[in-house]
Structures are given as structure tokens and as C-alpha cells.
Amino acid sequence: MKIIFKTALAAGLVAVSLLNSTIVLADQDKGLELAKLRKQADSGWQDSQASLTMELKNAAGDTSLRKLRIKSLEIDNDGDKGLTIFDTPRDVKGTAFLNHSHAVEPDDQWLYLPALKRVKRIASRNKSGPFMGSEFAYEDLSSFELEKYTFHFIEETMLDNQPVYLLEQVPVDRYSGYTKQRVWLAKTHYQPLKVEYYDRKNTLLKTLELQDYQQYLDKIWRANKLVMNNVQTQKATTLTTTELVFKTGLRGNDFNKASLKRAR
Incomplete structure (x- = not known):
């Protein structure tokens, strides 16, 4: 009887293990499928130019304002x-940041500091x-690429009265400042409405809310307001788009290192 019981118990444990493995694989497959839909929904825009304001708020609630422009090229x-x-204020005027995102290799990033009149390369291990x-961390400025993460589908739920998919994406880069990110994707356009970032201790570090979505080119949805709240320091940064245009004729040579110093 003991032998039969142990055999049955072992068989049951194997069955449970196989079931759990099947569920995990299914969640990974669905997570990747939804991530692909997100990537596909935000493709075909070619290039863009945007004007924005950046509001910095410290823990005491004091704020400061910056104005900036972002040029982007789809690769x-x-x-x-x-x-x-x-562009403003005076102490940061002329500062330029160049980012070459990559799907597999580490991103290439450079920062031009006009006061020093030199270009500083951002090392991969410092992008957090x-x-x-x-x-916002340097790695937050990278374009969304499927190869940068592994994905897990968690559930279908609601966020602010909107139906969403909740995913977990885990960075594959060992130098990432995050252990994972939880992403709420809108079912209507597959773009994120909220992202939670967890630090290297797997503790919630900050949350990003993406608001005021608008459709461009009859297919591209972009959030006109991004609010990043650091839950550990109580600081916040808000990026608000005041103007955004697509297909302006930008080319690859508009995004080389020489473009940093001539940026106006």
C-alpha cells in the first residue's frame, strides 16, 4: 500500500508540475503576442518632431519648468x-541627448554639455x-523593442474604467535598473496606460501614467502627457507634448554624433 501511495503521489506531483509549466508557457506566449500587437500598432510613422515641457517636482512640492524638443527616426x-x-532655462539650454536604441545590443547614448563643449558617452552600466x-532614467528613453524583455500575461482587468491587459515584462539586460515592469495595455489601441517599475530589490520604485492619447496618421496613438512618480522619493516629472508632427523628412545623418553639437 505504501508503494502504491508513493507512486500515486509522485504521479500527482508530476502532473501538477506539468500543468504549472503549461500555464507558464501559455502566459508567456500570450504575453509575447500582446507585446507584438503593441509594437505593430506603433509602427509606420517614419519620423517625428515634438515640442514638450518638462516639469520637475521635488518632495516638498516645489516645481521647475523646462522646454525641450525631441526628434525621432523609425528604424x-x-x-x-x-x-x-x-531650449530653456538658461542653465540647460543647448544640452542635447542622442539615443540609438537597439533591439539586441546595448543602446548607444551620448550627452552634449554646452558648458564643457564636449560629448559624453553614457555607459551601458550607467543607463539606470x-x-x-x-x-526618467536613461533606459526609459529607449524605444520599445521585443528583444529587450521576456513577457508574461497576467490578466484582463480594468483601469480607470478602461478594459486593459496586464502584462509583466522582465528586462534581459543585466545592467537594467529594473527587475521587472508591470504594464497595463489598453485593449482599444494596445498602448500602455500605466507602467510600474520595480528596482533591483524587486521593490516598487516608480509609476508612469500615460494620459491624453491622440491619434495621428489615422493609426498611430501617442500619449500627450506622461507623469512619472517616484514612490520612494516622492519626486515627480511630467512631460507634456505641445506640438507633434510626423513624416518631416528627417534622415539618419540628423542623428549622428556631429548632430549633437550643431543641435539648435
């Missing part, structure tokens, strides 16, 4: 390219650091 079969130029004193 087939790799990550996108972006050039950020600060804050961008220009904001609550």
Missing part, C-alpha cells in the same frame, strides 16, 4: 533613434541613472 529591424534638445535630474 526597420532595429531600435529607433532620438535626439533631445533643451536619472536623465537630466528627472525621474
Whole structure:
């Protein structure tokens, strides 16, 4: 009887293990499928130019305002390219940030500091650091690429009266500042409405809310307001788009290192 019982118990444990493995694989497959839909829904825009304001808020509630421009170029079969130029206030005027996102290799990032008149390369292991004193990290400025994460579907739920898919995405880069991100994707356009970022201790670090979505080119949805709240420091950064245009004729040579110093 003991032998029969142990055999049955072992068989039951194997069955449970196989079932759990099947569920995990199913969740991974569905997570990847939804991530692909997200990527596909935000493709075909070619290039864009945007004007934005950046509001920094400290833990005491004091705020400061910056104005900046972002130029972006869509790249087939790799990550996108972006050039950020600060216009005001005077202490950051002329500062420019160049980002070459990649799907598999580490991103290439450079920062031009006009006061020093030199270009500083951002090392891969430092990309978790804050961008220009904001609550956005350098790695947050990279384009969304499927190869950067593993995905898990968690559930279908509601967020602010909107039906969403809740996913978990885990960065594959060992230098990422995050152990995981939880992403709420709108069912209507497959774009994120909220993202939670967990630090290297697997503790909630900050949350990003993406608001005021608008459709462009009859197919591309972009949030006009991004609010990043650091739940550990109580600081926040809000990015608000004041103007956004697509297909402006930007080319690859608008996003090389020389473009940093001539950025105006």
C-alpha cells in the first residue's frame, strides 16, 4: 500500500508540475503576442518632431519648468533613434541627448554639455541613472523593442474604467535598473496606460501614467502627457507634448554624433 501511495503521489506531483509549466508557457506566449500587437500598432510613422515641457517636482512640492524638443527616426529591424534638445532655462539650454536604441545590443547614448563643449558617452552600466535630474532614467528613453524583455500575461482587468491587459515584462539586460515592469495595455489601441517599475530589490520604485492619447496618421496613438512618480522619493516629472508632427523628412545623418553639437 505504501508503494502504491508513493507512486500515486509522485504521479500527482508530476502532473501538477506539468500543468504549472503549461500555464507558464501559455502566459508567456500570450504575453509575447500582446507585446507584438503593441509594437505593430506603433509602427509606420517614419519620423517625428515634438515640442514638450518638462516639469520637475521635488518632495516638498516645489516645481521647475523646462522646454525641450525631441526628434525621432523609425528604424526597420532595429531600435529607433532620438535626439533631445533643451531650449530653456538658461542653465540647460543647448544640452542635447542622442539615443540609438537597439533591439539586441546595448543602446548607444551620448550627452552634449554646452558648458564643457564636449560629448559624453553614457555607459551601458550607467543607463539606470536619472536623465537630466528627472525621474526618467536613461533606459526609459529607449524605444520599445521585443528583444529587450521576456513577457508574461497576467490578466484582463480594468483601469480607470478602461478594459486593459496586464502584462509583466522582465528586462534581459543585466545592467537594467529594473527587475521587472508591470504594464497595463489598453485593449482599444494596445498602448500602455500605466507602467510600474520595480528596482533591483524587486521593490516598487516608480509609476508612469500615460494620459491624453491622440491619434495621428489615422493609426498611430501617442500619449500627450506622461507623469512619472517616484514612490520612494516622492519626486515627480511630467512631460507634456505641445506640438507633434510626423513624416518631416528627417534622415539618419540628423542623428549622428556631429548632430549633437550643431543641435539648435
